[in-house]
Amino acid sequence: MPAPGAGMSRLLEVEDLNVWFDLDGGRELHAVQGVSFELDPGERLGLVGESGCGKTTTVLGLLGLLPPSASVSGRVLLNGVDIVAGGEETIRPHRWIDIAIVFQGAMNALNPVKTVGSQIVEVLELHGLAEGRQARKRTGELLESVGIPRDRAERFPHEFSGGMRQRAAIAMALACNPGILVADEPTTALDVMVQAQILELLDALCRDFGLALLLVTHDLPVVAELCDRAAVMYAGEIVEHGPVDALYHDPRHPYTRLLFAATPDLYGEGVPASIPGAPPRLDVPLTGCPFHSRCDRVFARCLDERPLLRGLEGARSAACHLNDVGAEVR
Amino acid sequence: MSTNGSKPLLSVDELVVRYPLNRGLVGSLARRPQRFVHAVEGISFSVARGELLALVGESGCGKTTTAQAVLRLVEPVSGRIEFDGREITGLQARALRPLRRRMQLIYQDPYESLDPRLAVRAAVEEPLVIHGLGDSKADRRERVRDALGRVELNPPELFLDRYPHELSGGQRQRVAIAASIVLGPELLVADEPVSMLDVSVRAGVLNLLDRLRKDGLGILMITHDLSTAARFADRIAVMYLGRIVEEGPARSVVNDPQHPYTKALLSVVPRRDPRERSRRQILSGEAPDAVRIPSGCRFNPRCPIAVPECREIDPALEPAGAGAGHRAACIRV
Amino acid sequence: MSVAIREPGAVIEEEPIRSRRGLVWDAVKRRPSAIFGAMLLLLVILGALLAPVLAPYDQHQQVGPVFGHPSASHPLGLDDGGIDIVTLLMWAARTSLLVGFAATFVSMVIGGTIGLAAGYFSGRTDTVLMRITDYFIVIPDVPLMIVVAAIWGPSLFHIIIVIGILLWTSTARVLRAQVKSVRERVYVKRARSLGASHARIVFRHVLPQVAPLLIATTVLTIAVAIFDETALAFLGLGDPSRISLGKMIENAFQRAAISTGAWWAIVPPGALVAVIILSCSLLGGAIEDALNPRLRVAHLSARTFRLRTLVGRGSEAV
Numbered sequence: 012m013p014a015p016g017a018g019m020s021r022l023l024e025v026e027d028l029n030v031w032f033d034l035d036g037g038r039e040l041h042a043v044q045g046v047s048f049e050l051d052p053g054e055r056l057g058l059v060g061e062s063g064c065g066k067t068t069t070v071l072g073l074l075g076l077l078p079p080s081a082s083v084s085g086r087v088l089l090n091g092v093d094i095v096a097g098g099e100e101t102i103r104p105h106r107w108i109d110i111a112i113v114f115q116g117a118m119n120a121l122n123p124v125k126t127v128g129s130q131i132v133e134v135l136e137l138h139g140l141a142e143g144r145q146a147r148k149r150t151g152e153l154l155e156s157v158g159i160p161r162d163r164a165e166r167f168p169h170e171f172s173g174g175m176r177q178r179a180a181i182a183m184a185l186a187c188n189p190g191i192l193v194a195d196e197p198t199t200a201l202d203v204m205v206q207a208q209i210l211e212l213l214d215a216l217c218r219d220f221g222l223a224l225l226l227v228t229h230d231l232p233v234v235a236e237l238c239d240r241a242a243v244m245y246a247g248e249i250v251e252h253g254p255v256d257a258l259y260h261d262p263r264h265p266y267t268r269l270l271f272a273a274t275p276d277l278y279g280e281g282v283p284a285s286i287p288g289a290p291p292r293l294d295v296p297l298t299g300c301p302f303h304s305r306c307d308r309v310f311a312r313c314l315d316e317r318p319l320l321r322g323l324e325g326a327r328s329a330a331c332h333l334n335d336v337g338a339e340v341r
Numbered sequence: 342m343s344t345n346g347s348k349p350l351l352s353v354d355e356l357v358v359r360y361p362l363n364r365g366l367v368g369s370l371a372r373r374p375q376r377f378v379h380a381v382e383g384i385s386f387s388v389a390r391g392e393l394l395a396l397v398g399e400s401g402c403g404k405t406t407t408a409q410a411v412l413r414l415v416e417p418v419s420g421r422i423e424f425d426g427r428e429i430t431g432l433q434a435r436a437l438r439p440l441r442r443r444m445q446l447i448y449q450d451p452y453e454s455l456d457p458r459l460a461v462r463a464a465v466e467e468p469l470v471i472h473g474l475g476d477s478k479a480d481r482r483e484r485v486r487d488a489l490g491r492v493e494l495n496p497p498e499l500f501l502d503r504y505p506h507e508l509s510g511g512q513r514q515r516v517a518i519a520a521s522i523v524l525g526p527e528l529l530v531a532d533e534p535v536s537m538l539d540v541s542v543r544a545g546v547l548n549l550l551d552r553l554r555k556d557g558l559g560i561l562m563i564t565h566d567l568s569t570a571a572r573f574a575d576r577i578a579v580m581y582l583g584r585i586v587e588e589g590p591a592r593s594v595v596n597d598p599q600h601p602y603t604k605a606l607l608s609v610v611p612r613r614d615p616r617e618r619s620r621r622q623i624l625s626g627e628a629p630d631a632v633r634i635p636s637g638c639r640f641n642p643r644c645p646i647a648v649p650e651c652r653e654i655d656p657a658l659e660p661a662g663a664g665a666g667h668r669a670a671c672i673r674v
Numbered sequence: 675m676s677v678a679i680r681e682p683g684a685v686i687e688e689e690p691i692r693s694r695r696g697l698v699w700d701a702v703k704r705r706p707s708a709i710f711g712a713m714l715l716l717l718v719i720l721g722a723l724l725a726p727v728l729a730p731y732d733q734h735q736q737v738g739p740v741f742g743h744p745s746a747s748h749p750l751g752l753d754d755g756g757i758d759i760v761t762l763l764m765w766a767a768r769t770s771l772l773v774g775f776a777a778t779f780v781s782m783v784i785g786g787t788i789g790l791a792a793g794y795f796s797g798r799t800d801t802v803l804m805r806i807t808d809y810f811i812v813i814p815d816v817p818l819m820i821v822v823a824a825i826w827g828p829s830l831f832h833i834i835i836v837i838g839i840l841l842w843t844s845t846a847r848v849l850r851a852q853v854k855s856v857r858e859r860v861y862v863k864r865a866r867s868l869g870a871s872h873a874r875i876v877f878r879h880v881l882p883q884v885a886p887l888l889i890a891t892t893v894l895t896i897a898v899a900i901f902d903e904t905a906l907a908f909l910g911l912g913d914p915s916r917i918s919l920g921k922m923i924e925n926a927f928q929r930a931a932i933s934t935g936a937w938w939a940i941v942p943p944g945a946l947v948a949v950i951i952l953s954c955s956l957l958g959g960a961i962e963d964a965l966n967p968r969l970r971v972a973h974l975s976a977r978t979f980r981l982r983t984l985v986g987r988g989s990e991a992v
Contacts, residue, residue, distance in 0.1 A: 031982075061539040078981040083981040098981055172627045173400075193551060198570070202399035202565060207609035207623045229540055236618065240445030254613045273541045275572040275593060276613045285545030289509055414867055441869040453860035458882050471870045 020091030020214055022223055023050040023073075023110070023191055028085035030065070030072050037313060040294045042068045044247040045085075047320075052190060053217055055224040057234035057255065059270075060244035066227045067115070070193045070246075074112055091102065091147040096216055111184035112193040116200065118176035121168040127179050128154070128164025153182040157212060174205035178212065185216070192216070193226045210237050229276050243267050246290050246301035253327030262331035264308045265341050300322035300332070308333055308340065348426045349387035350528055350559040351444075356384050356420035358406050362632065379631045380406040382421070382583035388528065393550070393560040395574035396589070397567055399606075400627055402580040404563045406518065411561065412446055413437055427526070442472055445521035449533035453515035455505040455520075458487045462501040465489065465520045472524060488523040492516070492549060493673050511542035517551065522558075529553065532563045547573050566609050571595045576666075582639045583631055585658065586670050593664025600661075600669040601644050638671070646673055680873055681885055705963075712957025722771050724971060725764035733765045733917065740929075741936035750923070751938035753922065754929035756924070763942055769918035770947070774900035775835055780838025782892055785845030790884075793853025794876060804850070811843045816905060823911035830913045837902045845891050849884060856883045886965055893958030897951040904947050919943040 030043035050056055058066045071077050073087055075095070084104050087095040089109055094101050114120060122130055131150040131228045135141045141149050151161035157178040168176055177197065184192055194213065198206035214237060216222050226238055234241050242252040243266065251264040262268040266286075275283045288305035291297055300306070304315040312332050320330040333340050358381040364373055381403040388394045396404045409415040411422060412574035413429065417446035422430045429440060448454040457462050465485045468474075475481035476666050492515040505513055514534065521529065533548060551573060564570055570577050571591060579602065589602040598604045607624040612618070624643045629635065629656040635642050641651040654672055661669040703709070721728065733738055735757065742752035750759035792803040819836050826832045856862060862879050906912055907920025908927070926932075926939035 029982075061541060072979075079979065082980040082982045095725065095981070115483045163550050174627055199690070202627070203567065203606060203610055204399060204624055205627060206611075207621060210611075211621075211623060230611070231540070232613050235613055235615040236611040259614055260616075269614055270541060274613055275544070275566075275568040277571045277607065277610050278617075279613070282548065282551075283544035285511075285543070285548070286541040301620075412867060438869045440865065446867055448860050448864065454864055456861045456865075456879055467865070467870075468868050471868055501755065517971055545949070580736075659750075 020088065020204065021049045021088065023225075024086075024087040024088040024091075025049070025069075025073065026088070028069060028072055028087065029083065030068050030077065031082045031154055032141050033080040033082075033092075034294055038234075038294050042293060043072060044293075045320075046247075046249055048245070048249065048252065050191060050223045050225060051131065052223050054240070055213075055217055055223045055226060055238040057073050057238035057241035058227045058243050058244060059228050059229065059231060061270075061290070063293075064244040064266060065117070065247040066244050067195055069226055070195060070225060072111065073193070074106055074110060075099055076112075076315050079185050090094055091280060107134070107184075108187045110191040110193065111187065111189040112195065113177075113180050113184045113197055115196040117180035117197075118173055118200075121179065126165055126167055126172065131164070131179075131183050131186055134183055138187050138188055153186060154179070156185070157182045157215075158208075172205075173201055174208060177205075177209055181209075181212065181216075185222075190221075191223045191225065193225045193227065196229070197226070198233065199228070199230070202242070213237060231271060243270070246297070247293055248301070248330065249328075250302070250331070251327075251329040253322070253323075253325070253329075257325065257327055261325060263327065263334055264302075264331045265308050265333070265340060266302050267329075269305075269307070300330075308338070313336060346500055349389045350392075350425060351388040351561065352421075352422040352423040353411065354385045354408075354423075354566065355386065356407065356410060356412050356422065357402070357418045358415060359418050373593065376424065376632055379583050379634055381417075382634070383509075384580070384583070384585045386578055386585065386588065387557045388561050390527065390555055390559050391557050392575045393562060394576045394578060395562045395564055395570035395571060396578050396580060397564055397570050398580035399565060399628055401582070401631055401632070403583040404580050405532060407580075408446070408532050408561065410655055411658065412444060414446075438472075442468075442474075442524045443526050443528065444528040445526040447514075447518055447521055447529060448536050449532040450537055451510050451517060452505075452537070454517045455513055457505050458637065460501070461489075461503050461505075461508075461516050464516060464662050465523055466503075466523050468520055474524065479579050484523055485519075487632050488519040489516075491553075492519045493524060493545075496520070509542070510538045511546060514538060514546055515549070518546075522553065526558070528559045530561045531567070532562070534562065535569070536564070536566065543569075567595075567603050567607060579606070582628060582634060584639060584670065586640065587661075589662060589667030590664040593662055593667045597662050597664070597667075598666070599674045601646050601673075603669070605645065650674065696820075696828070705960045706955045708960030711953040711960070714949060714953035715957060718767060718946070718953070719765050719771060722767040725761075725768050725803075729761040729764045730774035731758040731761045733761050735922075741931060741934050744938050750942050751936065753939050755932065756927055758930045759938060761944055762922060763919075763946060766917045766919045766922050766943060767946060767950075769830070770900055770911075770920070771950070772902055773830065773837070773903040773918070774950075776834045776905070777841065777899040778892060778895045780834060781841035781895060782888070783844060784839065786849060786888065788842070789846035789849025790853055790876065793850040794847060794857055794872070794880065796857075797811070800850070803846075807843050807846050810840065811916050813840070814903070815840045819902065819906055820909060820911060823906060828911050828913050832915060833903060833906060833911075833913065837899050837906075841895055845895060847886065848891055852884045852887050853880055856880050879934075886961065890958050890961035890965065893954050893961065897954035897958070900947065900950055900954075919947050920983060948962030 015199055026047050028043055028046045029237065032040040032042055034040055046069050048056065058069065060066045072083055077083065086093045089105055094105050123125065128147065128150050131153060132146040135146040135149060150164055153243065153329065154161050154164055159175060159178050159182065171179065190292050198209050210233065213224060217224050226234065228234060238255055240253060241255050241258055242249045244250065245266050249260065249265045251258065258267055259271055269286045286305055291301050296321060297317065299314040299316060300318050303309045306313065318330045318332050320328050321334060322328045323334060331340065347430070360378040360380060362376045362378060364375065384407065386394065396407060398404050406415060410417050420430065421428060424440060424444065454594065462485060465488055465504065466481055469481050469484060475484055486497040487502060494500045494512065494515055508516065533544050534550065538546065547569065550560055574591045575588065577591045577594045578585045579600065580586070581602050587598065588592060588605045594603065595607065598607055605624050608619060608622040622645060626643060637652040637654055638656055641647045644651065650672060656670040656672050658668040658670045661667055661674045737758055738748065738752045738754060740754055740756050742756060742987065744751040748758050753759055753762060758845060788803050792800040818840065822836045823832060862875060865875050865879055869950050904920035905919065907918045908924045910924060912918055912921050922943040923940055926936070931939040969987065
């Protein structure tokens with residue numbers, strides 16, 4: 012794990028990441044459109060959006076786990092070094108060692124015929140970090156660090172509850188001591204109490220080990236609870252980026268505001284409202300703002316000119332013309 | 342918030358549902374004692390017309406089984422279910438048929454609840470055909486159009502000839518709802534109606550259910566999402582391991598929870614506002630499986646305020662809190 | 675308020691569900707092996723159907739010496755009765771295919787019904803039907819066929835029935851598995867909870883879903899049926915009044931074609947049987963493959979993606 016503040020470069024810098032998928036008939040789906048963000052050690056960044064917005068594709072792109080039908084452009088700098096430039100060759104040495112991922116439904120992706128312990132040992136041996144007895148010892152440590160008693164290593168996945176399986180998946184991701192953990196919908200299939208346990212675990216891991224967390228989710232309250240900053244994605248691009256507090260209390264993009272408004276809250280007053288319409292197709296070129304057909308503050312410029320992600324005060328940015336004309340977004 | 346104070350639409354009394362666990366050949370031969378999954382262990386509640394009752398709880402608490410038992414898709418071991426004042430617990434299939442029109446189930450998965458080979462028109466029309474409603478094809482067509490309009494798929498003509506795979510998740514769920522209300526039911530049982538939909542779409546479907554409620558339908562909504570229940574339900578019943586541990590007006594249960602489980606559950610629900618991070622009471626472990634129910638109060642192993650008596654006494658629902666009809670099952674309240 | 679019909683982003687994940695006919699057609703269209711198999715089969719069927727019209731000679735008429743060599747006028751020579759083999763092939767194929775298709779039909783009806791009933795009704799019905807199926811699986815096919823044919827007497831009808839009642843078991847099993855899974859689909863449960871009759875559910879919801887698999891299984895069963903017929907005929911249990919491919923081989927064998935060196939009396943019928951079985955297997959296999967749910971694990975495999983160097987903003991470069 013790199014020491015915090017090592018050199019001038021950030022831990023992770025994603026610059027203008029684009030991902031296209033080949034479709035039948037020579038067409039292309041532009042799934043990720045110019046996504047950029049940074050991550051520092053110990054920081055938690057939430058990548059928020061609904062289905063089809065490109066958040067999962069983005070993180071798969073970071074780890075080089077896209078299928079052959081994908082083409083990628085942009086830079087992904089890990090401690091200043093572009094790991095995407097050489098394709099699989101440059102990414103592989105870093106995958107799992109420096110940046111690991113807990114997939115959506117990872118708890119169901121554990122090999123059912125092998126004990127949980129042996130699967131973690133396998134990861135350690137595969138990456139040449141430990142073998143035999145040492146690997147087993149390290150496995151025990153890893154399990155304890157995620158709140159699983161080490162004697163459970165001998166059990167099979169089906170003997171674990173959903174929450175424990177998710178912890179095991181996190182332990183596997185942490186096996187090589189990465190500096191960055193990507194979690195894709197880590198608590199979506201879990202009960203609210205178990206979700207709280209897992210979120211608390213992730214929080215502790217970030218605090219105690221300086222782990223940087225990239226949390227991909229559609230669940231805004233989860234991001235509000237765990238992350239310091241968030242990037243809201245829509246139609247393949249980041250439409251707003253900033254501290255979570257600012258996103259809720261002073262949104263600078265109508266989608267952010269409307270998304271919060273659509274999310275029910277335990278104690279708030281008022282009734283949540285849907286956002287009418289649907290996201291645009293990403294296999295045809297877009298004119299104007301991708302959100303204009305659903306926006307409640309749309310005006311003429313929105314139909315012709317695509318807003319760029321512009322920096323605003325306080326380490327925030329948003330891609331909305333309303334900010335240019337000084338109008339209120341709320 | 343119930344409209345007429347007389348007979349409730351649905352009334353459930355001491356419902357018990359158990360599933361035998363598969364012993365396997367060896368188990369049967371060795372005469373191992375038959376073990377059961379105690380899915381629902383004696384619950385009572387009612388739903389009035391024009392009321393939305395949310396049954397909330399974590400997985401394994403028995404809420405889905407309850408919904409299925411109410412619709413007689415699963416047979417209860419004991420207990421009494423009354424629909425519109427008439428007992429339906431012992432009825433056989435033939436007698437149940439006319440009742441099936443009056444209570445409908447809305448499923449969780451909008452991608453699976455529609456036959457992929459049927460167009461919207463056929464899917465919404467099918468219940469009418471099955472029950473022999475509608476005097477003619479034209480009449481049925483009219484009812485289909487009407488139902489689509491009620492679920493806000495406007496103009497209906499745009500959707501009649503579409504197939505499910507051409508529709509979004511929210512639209513599919515609306516079609517499923519249309520297919521349920523085309524029969525003119527009085528009770529809707531909605532099992533996690535929006536959990537598989539995008540956030541920006543959920544409110545629309547829930548508001549639709551709310552409109553149907555205002556039209557006089559009674560709705561029993563099963564959900565694990567407390568925030569949704571807080572915003573859309575009239576009353577909430579919290580289930581744990583086959584029992585209702587707390588119930589009452591939604592506002593009352595959420596703002597003034599009485600049972601320690603409810604309190605803990607509410608404390609860990611993530612909030613939208615990052616500034617609102619209340620003290621979280623994270624319970625350790627997970628709910629035990631419903632095969633071995635703890636003795637005494639079933640929540641006592643995980644309860645933060647348990648005392649020795651809790652292992653002996655199995656508490657019943659007693660009035661608690663300020664709200665009308667607010668009750669909790671805890672000896673320490 | 676207009677609502678967009680198409681939901682994008684999901685373009686990658688979702689594959690539009692084709693109509694039942696479309697699924698099979700599509701599967702065939704896409705695979706060269708399937709097209710090849712289909713063409714071959716079609717060719718053989720046409721040849722057999724048009725035997726009365728197209729056959730160069732009469733199937734009972736001796737037009738040359740016994741085991742006459744292949745020549746210009748008789749490309750495949752003559753058989754043990756001096757009859758043109760090309761002609762015989764066409765007529766024999768007719769019988770073989772007839773038996774094959776008919777026996778398959780019988781087995782489809784039996785197997786389909788049993789599989790459907792077992793899968794749909796489950797419980798005791800399922801157990802009983804599956805025990806019966808197991809008994810039939812365990813019976814050795816060919817010896818039983820021999821015994822029955824020997825006792826009952828060789829006639830086309832008997833042969834068809836005998837083959838049919840032994841082939842239905844795999845269909846029953848496959849169909850039962852498929853019906854069971856379809857029955858658990860939410861929309862089927864919904865129809866049941868609505869009070870739809872069993873007949874309605876089966877015909878409207880279950881059968882359309884299992885039809886493609888049924889077609890695949892049917893095609894594959896034809897191959898086996900034809901093989902069985904050939905075997906029976908070869909063993910002398912075929913209908914003596916009709917020529918079939920197996921009978922051709924048997925005749926040649928009995929009349930010492932091998933020691934005479936008359937390979938043209940044995941190889942062509944055998945080859946034709948092989949061709950029919952091959953084409954059925956290719957076609958049936960292709961349809962079966964198309965029905966396997968494609969596993970969406972693309973994102974779990976670390977295969978190489980492609981890099982693009984662009985100048986300017988991503989979206990403009992599209």
